[in-house]
Amino acid sequence: MATEAQKTSAHIIIHSSAIAAATWSGASAILPGVAVVTDTAGGTIIAVAMTYALGNVFNRKLVESSIMAFFSWVIGREMGMVILKGIFSFIPIFGSLTNATISFGLTEAIGWSLFLIFDEGKDLGALSKEEIASFLQRGKSFAEQVKKSGEFAWIDELPPHIKAQYDYLTKKLGDRNLSPEERQATLKEIEDLIAPYNPKNKGQ
Numbered sequence: 148m149a150t151e152a153q154k155t156s157a158h159i160i161i162h163s164s165a166i167a168a169a170t171w172s173g174a175s176a177i178l179p180g181v182a183v184v185t186d187t188a189g190g191t192i193i194a195v196a197m198t199y200a201l202g203n204v205f206n207r208k209l210v211e212s213s214i215m216a217f218f219s220w221v222i223g224r225e226m227g228m229v230i231l232k233g234i235f236s237f238i239p240i241f242g243s244l245t246n247a248t249i250s251f252g253l254t255e256a257i258g259w260s261l262f263l264i265f266d267e268g269k270d271l272g273a274l275s276k277e278e279i280a281s282f283l284q285r286g287k288s289f290a291e292q293v294k295k296s297g298e299f300a301w302i303d304e305l306p307p308h309i310k311a312q313y314d315y316l317t318k319k320l321g322d323r324n325l326s327p328e329e330r331q332a333t334l335k336e337i338e339d340l341i342a343p344y345n346p347k348n349k350g351q
Contacts, residue, residue: 148266149205149262149266151235151347154207154262155206155299155345155347156204156338156342157201157204157258157259157262157294158298158299158302158336159302159338159341159342160197160200160201160204160258160334160337160338161197161201161254161255161258161338162299163195163261163320163334164193164194164196164200164254164256164258164318164320164334165250165251165252165255165258166195166317166320167317167318167320167321168190168193168194168251168254168320169250169251169254169319170249170317170318171190171193171323185338190250190253190254192330193254193320193321193330194218194254194257194258194282195215195218195327196215196320196327196330196331196334197254197257197258197261197334198214198217198261198271199214199327199331200331200334200335201258201261201262202265204265205265206268207241207265209271210271210272210349212272212290213270213271213272214271216272217271217272217274217279218295220276220279221257221279221283232265252288252290254330255290256286256287256290257281257283258286258290259283259285259286259287259289259290260282260283260285260289261282261286262286262288262289263282263285263286263289264282266324269282273300275315293335295302300336301344301345301346302344304337305341305344306344309340309341309344312338312340313340313341316333316336316337316340317337319333320333320337
C-alpha cells in the first residue's frame with residue numbers, strides 16, 4: 148500500500164506531466180492535422196518520463212522495452228482519441244483547447260494506472276493486454292476520485308512566485324529539445340519546488 152508521501156509524489160509527477168502534455172497538444176493543434184503525429188509522439192515522450200519518475204517513487208527498476216511495449220498497446224487502444232484530436236485540430240481555437248483537454252485527461256489516467264500497477268507490485272513487462280486494459284480503466288476512475296476529493300487542491304493555490312516557477316518548469320517539461328535525463332531532472336525539480344507547500348508537510 149502506497150504511503151502518503153508516495154501518493155503525493157505520484158500526484159505531483161502525474162499532474163505536472165498532464166499539464167506538459169496538454170501544452171504540447173494545444174501547440175500541435177495550431178497546424179491542422181499535425182496533432183495525429185506530433186501530438187502522439189510528444190505525449191508519449193512526456194508519458195515515458197512520467198513512467199520512469201513513478202517507478203522511482205516505488206523504487207522500481209524499469210526496462211525500456213517493457214515501457215515501450217506498454218505504450219504501444221496503450222496508443223493502439225486509445226487511437227480513437229488520437230484521431231479525434233487530429234480532426235479537432237482543423238477547428239481554430241476550439242481544436243487547441245479540446246486537444247489539450249483530451250491529452251490532459253489521458254495522461255492523468257495513464258499516470259494513475261501506472262501508480263496502481265506499481266503500488267500492487269506488478270511487473271510492467273509481464274502484464275497481459277487484458278490486465279493493462281483493466282488498469283487503464285481503474286486509472287481513469289482513480290483520477291476522477293482524486294479530482295473530486297480535492298486532496299491536492301493546494302497545488303492550484305501555490306504562492307504567486309512559486310506558481311510562476313511551477314508554470315515555467317511544466318512548460319520546460321514539454322520542451323521538444325529536452326533529453327530524457329533533463330526531463331527526469333525537471334520532474335524532480337518540480338517535486339522539490341512544490342512538495343513543501345503540501346499542507347500535510349507543515350509542522351513536520
